[in-house]
Amino acid sequence: MSVAESGLMGQQKSERSYSTGHLLVRLLGLAFRYRRACVVVTVMHGVLVLLNLATLGLTGLGIDFLQSQALHGSAPRWPAGIAPPSGWSPLQVVLALSGAVLAGALASAGVKYAAAIASAALSQRVLLQLRTDIYARLQRLSFRFYDSGQSSSIINRAAGDANNVRAFLDGVLIRMLTVVLTLVLYFVYMLQVHVGLTLACLASTPLLWVGSVLFSRAVQPAYLRASELGDAMVRTLVENLQGMQVVKAFARTAEQAVKFQAANESIRSLKFSIFQRMSTFQPLMGLLTQLNMLILIGYGGRLVIQGELSLGSGLFVFAGLLQEFAAQVAHITGIVNSVQSSLASAGRVFEVLDEPEEIRESGTPVRVRGVRDSLEFRGVSFGYVPDQPVLEDISLKLRAGECVAITGPTGSGKSTLLMLLKRFYDPTGGEILLDGRPLPDLCLADVRAAAGLVFQDSFLFSSTIAENIAFGAPEADREAVERAARSASAHEFISRLPAGYDSPVGEHGANLSGGQRQRLALARALIMQPSVLLLDDATSAVDPETELEIRQAIERVMRGRTTILVSTRFSTLCQADRVVVLQSGRITADGTPEQLLERSTWFRRLAELQSGAADPAGADTGESGAPKTLSLTELRGSVSAGSRRRAA
Numbered sequence: 001m002s003v004a005e006s007g008l009m010g011q012q013k014s015e016r017s018y019s020t021g022h023l024l025v026r027l028l029g030l031a032f033r034y035r036r037a038c039v040v041v042t043v044m045h046g047v048l049v050l051l052n053l054a055t056l057g058l059t060g061l062g063i064d065f066l067q068s069q070a071l072h073g074s075a076p077r078w079p080a081g082i083a084p085p086s087g088w089s090p091l092q093v094v095l096a097l098s099g100a101v102l103a104g105a106l107a108s109a110g111v112k113y114a115a116a117i118a119s120a121a122l123s124q125r126v127l128l129q130l131r132t133d134i135y136a137r138l139q140r141l142s143f144r145f146y147d148s149g150q151s152s153s154i155i156n157r158a159a160g161d162a163n164n165v166r167a168f169l170d171g172v173l174i175r176m177l178t179v180v181l182t183l184v185l186y187f188v189y190m191l192q193v194h195v196g197l198t199l200a201c202l203a204s205t206p207l208l209w210v211g212s213v214l215f216s217r218a219v220q221p222a223y224l225r226a227s228e229l230g231d232a233m234v235r236t237l238v239e240n241l242q243g244m245q246v247v248k249a250f251a252r253t254a255e256q257a258v259k260f261q262a263a264n265e266s267i268r269s270l271k272f273s274i275f276q277r278m279s280t281f282q283p284l285m286g287l288l289t290q291l292n293m294l295i296l297i298g299y300g301g302r303l304v305i306q307g308e309l310s311l312g313s314g315l316f317v318f319a320g321l322l323q324e325f326a327a328q329v330a331h332i333t334g335i336v337n338s339v340q341s342s343l344a345s346a347g348r349v350f351e352v353l354d355e356p357e358e359i360r361e362s363g364t365p366v367r368v369r370g371v372r373d374s375l376e377f378r379g380v381s382f383g384y385v386p387d388q389p390v391l392e393d394i395s396l397k398l399r400a401g402e403c404v405a406i407t408g409p410t411g412s413g414k415s416t417l418l419m420l421l422k423r424f425y426d427p428t429g430g431e432i433l434l435d436g437r438p439l440p441d442l443c444l445a446d447v448r449a450a451a452g453l454v455f456q457d458s459f460l461f462s463s464t465i466a467e468n469i470a471f472g473a474p475e476a477d478r479e480a481v482e483r484a485a486r487s488a489s490a491h492e493f494i495s496r497l498p499a500g501y502d503s504p505v506g507e508h509g510a511n512l513s514g515g516q517r518q519r520l521a522l523a524r525a526l527i528m529q530p531s532v533l534l535l536d537d538a539t540s541a542v543d544p545e546t547e548l549e550i551r552q553a554i555e556r557v558m559r560g561r562t563t564i565l566v567s568t569r570f571s572t573l574c575q576a577d578r579v580v581v582l583q584s585g586r587i588t589a590d591g592t593p594e595q596l597l598e599r600s601t602w603f604r605r606l607a608e609l610q611s612g613a614a615d616p617a618g619a620d621t622g623e624s625g626a627p628k629t630l631s632l633t634e635l636r637g638s639v640s641a642g643s644r645r646r647a648a
């Protein structure tokens with residue numbers, strides 16, 4: 001039997017499959033980390049069983065005593081020869097026995113409470129640790145992992161599956177140990193009361209085990225499927241919340257609600273079918289154990305009549321023990337159920353924990369503070385998917401302090417180039433060198449801190465503006481936050497907000513405009529004082545006025561920093577010392593903006609389109625029907641106007 005993983009990574013990456021044995025060994029390893037707490041809880045349950053036995057035995061003794069008094073029969077067999085003083089009246093003996101039973105019940109209640117608290121504390125500790133481990137692992141995993149998976153599945157693994165794995169400790173292991181301990185103690189107790197009756201009453205026990213194993217095999221695939229359906233439901237929910245605007249804009253609210261309902265319905269029907277199977281199994285097991293009662297009454301009754309078994313300490317105690325036995329056996333159904341859900345979830349949790357860390361440092365990483373000399377791509381190739389190159393043989397060297405713009409058609413690999421610099425991915429060929437040293441030889445945190453990246457669509461956290469700006473430098477004081485905001489031309493709009501820097505930023509920055517979000521993202525990058533600035537289409541989503549403001553801010557902050565600007569805006573490209581044209585993952589031209597007007601048809605076309613020479617659709621045609629084109633001299637004029645603005 002194996003738990004095959006077909007979820008998150010299984011679909012798109014290696015199909016990982018864990019055998020049940022492997023999962024059990026690892027789950028036991030987890031339990032071993034909490035062995036002290038597990039032993040304490042199990043011992044408490046053991047004490048509870050002993051207390052139950054003691055109170056049951058004392059009650060039986062009471063019945064035997066009353067029988068001897070009422071029917072003038074033989075005196076009961078006092079345990080370990082401890083009999084009440086001969087001077088005690090029957091009432092005193094009965095009161096003493098009742099007092100002892102009451103004391104046993106009180107002690108039992110106390111131990112039960114302590115065991116429940118200890119068990120809850122253990123399970124919360126394990127859950128906390130598991131979620132911490134999963135989160136720590138997720139932080140170290142490369143973007144490739146996230147590309148292949150779905151965040152909803154990860155959420156489900158950290159929330160639901162981690163909880164099911166936790167249940168292995170208190171819901172399976174401790175409960176199983178308790179059941180076994182209880183059954184053994186009862187069995188021994190019953191044997192010393194009457195061997196023949198014990199064997200007769202428990203003859204059906206092997207059937208219970210066979211039934212449990214069969215049930216366990218039948219429900220296991222259903223638990224795995226339930227987790228996957230849970231992923232799908234969370235995904236539908238998350239996507240609908242995040243894409244609420246699109247859903248409403250396209251008037252798809254009703255359809256999406258139906259989709260969500262369908263996802264929930266499949267979970268409901270699967271869970272219900274599991275529940276149905278459990279509900280069939282449980283009473284069947286109960287019925288089997290009740291058959292034991294028939295044997296007890298028939299065979300045990302005969303033994304009492306023949307005087308071979310006492311009524312209280314024998315038949316009554318036996319009946320009580322068989323009831324307890326049945327209750328413990330009923331627990332086995334729950335345990336089998338928990339084992340299967342724990343195993344299914346353990347496979348999914350271990351899959352995340354076992355995911356290899358793709359981005360690693362060398363054994364002795366070199367500390368760096370930024371670019372002192374150069375940043376170089378040397379023959380770099382890369383593809384997200386094997387055999388589908390996105391970048392091919394990229395060689396590009398930036399001197400410290402230089403500003404290089406990368407442009408090219410959409411999908412040509414511009415953003416990917418920046419991702420490689422941040423080591424979100426590693427190249428599949430060639431290498432990237434910082435001051436002559438390959439990136440993997442350098443401290444990863446230093447490499448990432450050295451380069452401030454402003455994305456095309458910047459993610460903001462739902463905290464305050466100041467906290468968002470200081471995200472990478474939480475120790476920064478308000479003055480530093482303001483300085484960064486001023487450099488990013490964000491100070492003015494922040495000051496106009498009612499709570500200024502303490503204004504809350506809605507989820508994903510929902511209460512801010514695109515331009516405001518971009519400026520906050522720029523300030524967030526600047527507060528780290530990065531020596532390299534990576535700007536990925538930072539002005540793509542804003543109006544011309546805001547674009548100008550952001551461009552001016554960028555111009556200010558670029559000074560003294562090695563900058564890579566990804567853009568398809570002619571005006572932005574003119575700000576750079578050099579422009580590199582990337583087409584289908586290859587560099588097709590490299591030079592100053594002026595040089596590129598002659599060297600690259602793509603760049604020249606871009607210049608013409610955005611200098612008002614021709615409209616993008618080619619509709620702006622002269623009478624002859626041919627698009628109007630600006631002369632090279634006119635285009636050079638636009639380029640130098642852009643460069644002059646920069647110099648100013």
Ligand SMILES: Nc1ncnc2c1ncn2[C@@H]1O[C@H](COP(=O)(O)OP(=O)(O)OP(=O)(O)O)[C@@H](O)[C@H]1O
Nearest residue numbers: 147384385390408409410411412413414415416417
């Ligand atoms: N995470 C990913 N997984 C698989 N393929 C990807 C991933 N990200 C990008 N790609 C693909 O890689 C190619 C280059 O993408 P990239 O985002 O680098 O292009 P770009 O030049 O920045 O495009 P744009 O100008 O539209 O932003 C595209 O074909 C894109 O579909």
